[in-house]
Amino acid sequence: MLLFTLAIGFVMAMIDVTAVNTALSDISSDLGVPLEGLVWVVDGYTLTFAALLLAGGALADRCGARRIYQAGLAVFVLGSVLCALAPTGTALVAARLLQGSGAALFMPSSLALLTHAEDDDRRRAKMFGAWAAIVSAAATAGPLAGGLLVEAFGWRSIFWLNLPVGLLGILLAQLKAPAPAPHARPLDLASHALGATALAALAFVLIEGPVLGWTSAPVVVALAMAALLPAWLIRRERAAAQPILPRALYGIAPFRAAVLTGMLINFGTFGHMFVLSLWLQGAHGTGALGTGLAILPMTAAAGVSNVLSGRAVARQGTRMPLLVGMGGAAAAALLLAQVTAGTPPWLAIAGGTLLFLAIGFAIPAMTATVMGAGGKTHASAAGATLNASRQIGALLGVAAAGTILHATQDWGLRLAIVYTAIAAACFVAWLAVYRRMEPADAPAPAAGVTE
Structure with a gap:
C-alpha cells in the first residue's frame, strides 16, 4: 500500500506525458491550436517541471517530505482540472505549467519518503525496485490508456482521470506515508529564479522564433536572456557558500x-x-x-x-x-x-x-x-x-x-x-x-x- 501510495504521483505524470502525445491532433482540432501551440502544450509542463525540480527537493527537506508530496499532488490535480476545462489553447498551456509545478514538488518527495520508510538496506532496495516497476508499467500503459480515453471520451478525459487518482494519493499519503522531520537546508531563491528564467527564455526562442521571426524584438530579447542569465547563475554558484x-x-x-x-x-x-x-x-x-x-x-x-x-x-x-x-x-x-x-x-x-x-x-x-x-x-x-x-x-x-x-x-x-x-x-x-x-x-x- 505504501508503494502504491508513493507511486501514484509518478504514475499520473507518466500517463499524462505519454497520453498527451496521442491527443495532439484532437486538441489542435478542438481548440484551434497551431503547431507552436502544440509544442507549448507538451513543453509547458516540462518547463516548470525541469525549472523547479531542484527547488522541490530543497522544499521537501525544509518543510517535510510528506507535506510537500501532498502539496505537489494537490497542485497537479488542480492543474489537471484546469486542463480539462480549458476553453482555449492559451488556457491549456497555462494549466500545463501548473501541472509541471506540482510534479516538481511530488517527484523528489516521493523518493525521500521511500527512503525513510525502511531502515534495512536490502528491503529498501526491493522497495525501490518494485516502485520502479510500477512506474515503468505506467509508462508502458500510458499511450494505450491515452488512446482509449481519447477515442471513447475525448481528449479532456486524460486530465479528468487525474482528479480521483490524485485525491486518493493525498488521502493515502496522510494515512500510510511516514512523516520525517524537516531539517534546515539552504534555499537560494535567486539562483533558482535565474535558472528557471533562462530555461523559459530558451524555450521561447526555439518555439516562437519560427513564428514571430528570428529578428523580432521579443525573440532577440529572449535570446539575450538565454545567453546571459546562465553566465550570471554560474558566477553566483561559484561564489555561493552552499551552491545548488x-x-x-x-x-x-x-x-x-x-x-x-x-x-x-x-x-x-x-x-x-x-x-x-x-x-x-x-x-x-x-x-x-x-x-x-x-x-x-x-x-x-x-x-x-x-x-x-x-x-x-x-x-x-x-x-x-x-x-x-x-x-x-x-x-x-x-x-x-x-x-x-x-x-x-x-x-x-x-x-x-x-x-x-x-x-x-x-x-x-x-x-x-x-x-x-x-x-x-x-x-x-x-x-x-x-x-x-x-x-x-x-x-x-x-x-x-x-x-x-x-x-x-x-x-x-x-x-x-x-x-x-x-x-x-x-x-x-x-x-x-x-x-x-x-x-x-x-x-x-x-x-x-x-x-
Missing part, C-alpha cells in the same frame, strides 16, 4: 558525462515521440488509439532492455552498457532519418522500437553512474541534478522538433533533419562516456563524497 549542486560533484568526470547523457537521451526520446505522433496523425490520418498502439511497443522495449542492462551493469560495470546503448540509439536514429511521408507506419514503429530498446539499455547504467558518484552524502543532489537535466533535454527536444517542423512542410525532409539531430545527440553522449569514463565498474566517489 554540491561542489564535491563538480570535479567527477563520469558524473558530468552521465548527466549530459541523461539530457541527450530525453532530447532524443521526447523529440522522437512528438514528431512520430504528428507524422502518424498528419501524414497517415492515424487516430488517438492507433497512435497509442504505435507507441506501446517502444515503451515496452525500453522496459525489457532496462532489465537486461541491470544484469550487464552487475557483470561489467556501467561504461559498456552506456556505450552499447548510445551507439545503438545513434544507429537507430539514422535509420529513422530515411522515413518519408509514404513509408509504411510499421517500418517507422519498428525503427522507433529499436531506438527505445537501445536507449533503455543505457538508462540504468547512466543512473547507477550518477548515484555512485553522489554516494550517500549527496544522493539527493545527484538524483535531482540528473532528473532536472533529463527534463531540460525533453524540453529542448520537443522545442527543436517544433522548430524543424515549422521550417518545412515536406515530411521526408522534416524527419531527416529531426532524426539526424537525434543521432548527433546520441553520438555526443557516446563520445562523452568514451572520453570521461574509464573501462571499469561504476566510478568511486571523489574525495569528500562518502559511500
